[in-house]
Amino acid sequence: MNKYNPQEIEPKWQGVWEKTPDLYKAVDFDKKPKHYVMFEFNYPSGVGLHVGHLRGQTICDIIARQKRMAGYNVLFPIGWDAFGLPVENFAIKNKMHPAIASAQNITNFVKQEKSLGYSVDWSREIDTTDPKYYKWTQWLFLRFFEHGLAYKKKMPINWCPSCKIGLANEEVIDGKCERCGTESSKKGMEQWMLKITAYADKLLEGLKHVDYPERVKLAQENWIGRSEGTSIKFQITNNKLQTNSKSQNSNDKKYVEVFTTRVDTLYGCTYIVLAPESQYTEELKNHISNTEKVEKYINETKKKSNIERMVEEKEKTGVKLEGIIAVNPINGREIEIWVADYVIADYGTGAVMAVPAHDDRDFAFAKKYGIEIIQSIAPIVTYQKTPPVEGLKYEERNMVEVIVYDPKKDKYLCLKWKKQPWTTFITGGIEEGEDPIQSAEREITEETGYKNFKLKKVLGKTRAIFHAAHKNVNRIANANGLFFELLNDERETVADEENAIHEVVWVDRDELTTDNIVCASLDYWLREIDDKGIAFTDYGILVNSGEFNGLTSEEGKKKITEKLKSEGLGDFVVNYKMRDWIFSRQHYWGEPIPIVNCEKDGLVPVPEDQLPVLLPDVENYEPTDTGESPLAAITDWVNTTCPKCGGPAKRETDTMPNWAGSSWYFLRYIDPKNDKVFADFEKLKYWMPVDIYEGGMEHTTLHLLYSRFWNEFFYDIGLVPTKEPYAKRIAHGIILAEDGKKMSKSLGNVINPTDLIEKYGADATRAYEMFIGPFDQQVAWDSKGIEGVSRFLNKVWNLGMEIAERTENADSQKLLTQSFEIGETELEVATHKTIKKFNEALEGFRYNTLISTLMEFTNYLQTKKDLLYTYPQPYLILILLLSPICPHIAEEIWQSFGNEESIFSGKYSWPRHDPEKIKEDFVSIIIQENGKLRGNIDVPADSDESAVLEICKNSPKFTSLPDGAKKVVYVKNRLINFVK
């Protein structure tokens, strides 16, 4: 008997499959149902394939192979995303043309991919750097230009000083360049932009109609960052009364517009803040008395890189604009204007209203610079010790809670109640015509007799909700916290009726706890007394807010915005965190942007018949120090004629980012050789959308979002047939090294797929990649684990060889249709159960359990070897189930059974279980007492409760169990539970 030798059989079958071109071919317009499965194409770096790549790719191959066997016309393509920096850097370092470096890398990748035995349709292979491909990338870019979605703008961009390249926000990770890790800084440059923000709502809406993992949807939603709020205009005027008479006419008023999601806090706004880079700062700095100081601050901010701005999160800085003030439009209050770098220039309007009482950042800033803090939202506190009782009516009351401190005693004045087990602060209702302070002063004397005290601090307002037991009502107490200091011990006599209710006690500071003092708002008051106040950022009840007092935050937002709107000083608006996509790169190795700059006609698109705009050969691929692309140095390429007027013009020298080619490659796979259009519409209609798109989590907010944007735009202009490009997205978790750290060259913990294939074979490698754990979770590599899988394949092989030797050569298809004549029901049932389990795991994307299901089945078959010599069907089914995962071994075994056609030829259909076959006459059900396991018992399938009860009583072990049961829970074919 020959031994399992993957090193021999794997290259053999790869060769045979390659010579059978129709085996894995996707057929356009085939009558079979289509299935389009795709993994993210590789960036052909010099390092080669990574075990992480195999995870997703193997899943796709399993799907592709299984779907073909199940009767689908499968499109499973491969391609290369080969433009971009790593190849360019590699080429510069090795002094070679990036195209040559790229071709070398691709050759290497192809070899690796082929050694894994993937069933890709190689006739559809694409390469984004092929002019036949990037012609259409350029053509599609011009559609964006044509519709005003590609535009040029001078803007401060994230700049990587090392790569000498502008970075999109998405490429800046922790303030550093995504590729090289250098700290990014800001630089003002003319950039090509794609208006992805115009599709923000469509991209959000589209998520509702696709099957993506919830975390992917969430990440995209958060990235788009839609927030509904209000824009508010703050009028800016001169601080002094003698304003310039010219600017007095109303059309000439200056405004700063801000965006807020918390307009309900507007009455608490005590200053506004402008971003240093904002246009407002630019305009206003010349109208103030401390221009120099402000300019100095702006320059300092510019010098700071992103990372510094982030590290300094704790310490906020800013400069006040002297000589001008802003007017709060809701109450006419005059407030300060500051410039501070905690406000971002390119979100919202680049200016914010600051409400220190209700925003953490504003609070920290106001504390540092001594700016007034005004409460405008009262927290709603439910008193947990006596929460409101359902059904009782609510009574609202305005009241004071007074805390009196005696510095001589170093104690706090409280009242101990006589009829209730309470100690409280001095508290009472606010009477008609009183303000809270007067009310507090009155209550102190009435209840304690003390006469001489002074107000130290207003602690603020809360709304406390509790059940007032002595009156049996639910109380809504609008509480005013007030803090007094006792000046001396002089007292009046306290009225008898007060004395009858409570007595005065003095309490230490550390005894003021929720255990000792009955006070719903205690924490708030103490925080203020200790001067450890924090911003209250939750929703609550509007206070100190004029006509809006008493509204909830939600109501307040609506009402205040409406009022502002009616006065032309504000409106409801929607803002997004997502910015437009910076689409130009100052590099060589990318698609040239097909635009010509004419002095007369401005930006003119290169006509379609002149596409592609080919990358010219250059001497030097390094970016220039000015930040211009190396293309700028080739004057005879740059200088051209205007396609419109024929006059002298210059070519655009920026190239497109790496993301361009990958934004539409799923369309090109469908029609990769077309030189008339980017893809034939009828073919797109047949194949789109991609049924399953496998890729990494790291592309969620980059490539995945970008390509959805491209496709949605193409749909809108009638180029593609589906709104969304991908019906289902699956994302694999990363594979860590055995030490649990990320695999990296420097740590020396990299597992190389080629080594694995040499040692264990492609089949074992593929199977272990699946067996390692749930595919969407991150896992650590285990070199012992792959040995286990390899052993399993050996078992399958040895078992197969034994059976094949004893089986007459026969067509397996015939064998499979034969039934188990001797009624070997156990074997038959086990086989059908395995098929069921396997198919369910496959449909549920639980690839790790696929392997364990087959392991169990193999272990079982080994115990039934003798029967298999006569009835090899179960073993053949095992091989069919194994074949998508481990195609080589399956094919070899298949042929040793005398089959002349490939197991993947389409002749052998995918196993389906027969529900009739797994129906059993008896089922084992669980016996429980109060939910605790007491044993199990075999009963006829589908028995009803009374029958099971009878069986139970007749079984000596459980005979007395039903006695005294209050209730019997019976779940058919599963359990019976006696509740006592």
Place this chain on the structure above:
RNA sequence: GGUCUAGUGGCGGAAUUGGUAUACGCGCAGCACUUAAAAUGCUGUUUGCCGAAAGGCGAUUGUGGGUUCGAGUCCCACCUAGACCACCA
């Protein structure tokens, strides 16, 4: 700081989606085969107590509560780890 995901034996993990927790694999131990080893096969392997054994009784899915006849699974709070975002007003 925010959002999300996860926490089950010595380890990777399984659990029909609320119904016999610890499948499968790794590791470990023992046995068989062998002069020997490798390979292979078989047996055992969550844990405490009782028992010579067959077996029996109990505990157990990060911690603490809750819902339920019944919770690894659902709800609340906390702890821990990871991922993504991060001064987004």
